[in-house]
Amino acid sequence: MILTLALLAGLVAAWLLIGVVEKFRLGLRFTQALLYVPFKLAYRIADGRINIARNAAAPVIYVISHQSRLEPALMLSLLPEDTLHILDQASAKSPWLEPWRELGRTIAFNAEHIFVSRRLVRVLKGKGRLAVYLPDAVEPDIKTFRLFRAVTRIAMQADARIVPIFVAGARTLPVSLTPADKAPRRWFPRLSISVLEPMTIAELVARNPDQSSNTNALFDRFAEARLFGSDLNRGLFLAMRDAADRVGASHPIVEDVVSGTLNYRKLFIGARVLGRRFEAVTAPGEAVGVLLPNANGVVLSLIGLLSASRVAAMINYTAGRASVTAAVRTAEVRTVVSSRAFIDKANLADIVAGVEGGGAKLLWLEDVRASVTVLDKLAAALLWRWPLQPQNAAKPAVILFTSGSEGTPKAVVLSHRNLLANAMQAEARITISPADILLNVLPVFHSFGLTGGTILPLVTGVKLFLYPSPLHYKLIPEVARKARPTVMFGTDTFLANYARTAKDGDFSSLRFIVAGAEAVKPETRRIYRE
Known part of the structure; x- marks a missing residue:
């Protein structure tokens, strides 16, 4: 009984003492400070x-x-x-x-x-x-x-x-x-x-x-x-992992039309395996080209490069051979990650020639996948929560290239903090949650498709559905009908073309659309509201 009373007296004394500290530290009334103390300690x-x-x-x-x-x-x-x-x-x-x-x-x-x-x-x-x-x-x-x-x-x-x-x-x-x-x-x-x-x-x-x-x-x-209120000093890898901690490692986070769905745990395990391979053939801080479509592979490669403290140089494969060669030389890219299946299907042999003309070698994801051992997978499964290299939000994370319309393409270097701040600026103005599904048809080599369409969902726990090309005007409405997205990113031109081919109900699951890059015409607004 005496021990219990002594313990209670000690707790009350500590509460009063901390209350006095908070009163003078923040200039509160004593009763305010006393009622603030439980919150201060608990949270x-x-x-x-x-x-x-x-x-x-x-x-x-x-x-x-x-x-x-x-x-x-x-x-x-x-x-x-x-x-x-x-x-x-x-x-x-x-x-x-x-x-x-x-x-x-x-x-x-x-x-x-x-x-x-x-x-x-x-x-x-x-x-x-x-x-x-x-x-x-x-x-x-x-x-x-x-x-x-x-x-x-x-x-x-x-x-x-x-x-x-x-x-x-x-x-x-x-x-x-x-x-x-x-x-x-x-x-x-x-x-x-x-x-x-x-x-x-x-x-x-x-x-x-x-x-x-x-x-x-x-x-x-x-x-x-x-x-x-956002912590912009975590680095992109850690910000994505924080999201996994909030919503759960088994939360589905990325899906494409070919590979299916990945949850956070599988995403980070795959990214770590790829990151190990990237480490073996590149140096810390080196710019590594990414020549991939909107699919699970591009997200895995991006996170793998971030984990390994490499800089992802996002190659615009629609820009033409000369622009790709100039971009590779400008960013001093020596290795470009790509997929043979993608190159063959998209008929991009000239772009591969442009990459090689710029002095870079191709690292094929098919070869990387074939070289992965059971031990590699086991190690990645055990250590998926930790990046391969220390993360620094002030360091470069991604390089984007201008279109080259005013000469050779310019390389725009963006830090982890730049990209995370841009994504969280969007998050601060729209109401999204892990219950949402975001359909992104915009390519990741453009800032809109990368920051809003890819990084934003990864750091907020919103499921990301990737589609490889915004130009498939007849197919995208069908994809929307099946995927049931609640949020979509696009431009007025693309949105208007989807509307022309869409059937009633194709986009009925959408709560809102984020449209950018050009002014939204009244007719586009009207038809989507209807």
Whole structure:
């Protein structure tokens, strides 16, 4: 009994001591600090930027991504006590949240009825602070986007500054607001609070005068906070492995029309086997050409090269022999990974001649596959989670080549951080999850097909379905009917041509299409919506 009491006394003393530390470190009230301590310890919260929010001059609106039931309790513990928190009905009534609701002022609102803005404008004009919790799954053209419009209107009327706040990792908590099939649960993920500097709506619009509306300027700023919460220093291999840890090694991640489906574990095992072969014939940091179509093999080769700390030089085999020769010479490529079956089927003998004319040798995947032993497979199966070489996000990962329309092709060197940042910029603006299937028909030797169409799904756990050519206008609608993708990447020209040959229902599984490279015509939008 005495030992139990002593243990409890020790725990209370430790709790009080840590509370005192947090009070002075973050400038909290003591009751705020005490109620923040359990979260700090359980989730190892990185909270260094919360003082940006605490020190923001009023009037200010804290725009918080509401991913789980935890954010209101966290923000009541961390934001200034005079902040008025606008809570959803569940948070306003939840019994467990009662101690935290006592830390500040709260009101409830029904998401179906937009804020009564006059009252909130008066609060702000009186040098007040608002905390608004916006749904995590919001896209510009759906119903809940009107919440952004309401916040924008209130901020403009009160000339209030906006401070976006995003709690990275909260989406996977057991109390997540996202269904478990879209956000696999983790009991104690490490959380990181991303906070951006205060800016008025006018200042946000001034950064990009071409912005279509004030509300879109707010939406972009909100997305920046989400991007700021991403760890861009992991390197692509580790970022992909992190995704495998989140969704499970057995999660199907890549599929093509010939080889079938690979889960994360099989993908990394195959990539490690290939990476060992690449190591044997190339040097660390060397540019290695990749001459492959959109298929499982190109993903395996890319990850194998990343694991081995080689730079993947993505050869544009549609550019012609002279451009390929120039590209190989420009990037000083000595080895090019390709497939005999692909070369024969696509009739690319002249491109092979262009590669050899540039001074490079072909490494055939068929020969690599034939040389793999049972021991190689066993070693890869045991060590698939670890890269072959140390990873450095600042080092080059990929080389892309310009089209050569203004002379010889230029080599564009992109680091791990460049590519991961570009992919996560997309992830910050569209709502995707491991329940999605992304159909990518765009070639990986173009930036759109590589970053959005290939790297983005690999680092987010979205299943990637690869199709080798965007020019198969009659076949792609049939592929979409069978694969049932929910997300698709394309250009207006390609999308319009698919629509001309598609039958009713071919693309009916799609939630949205990401279109780039050229303007989207109204007719293309209309026919896909229909």
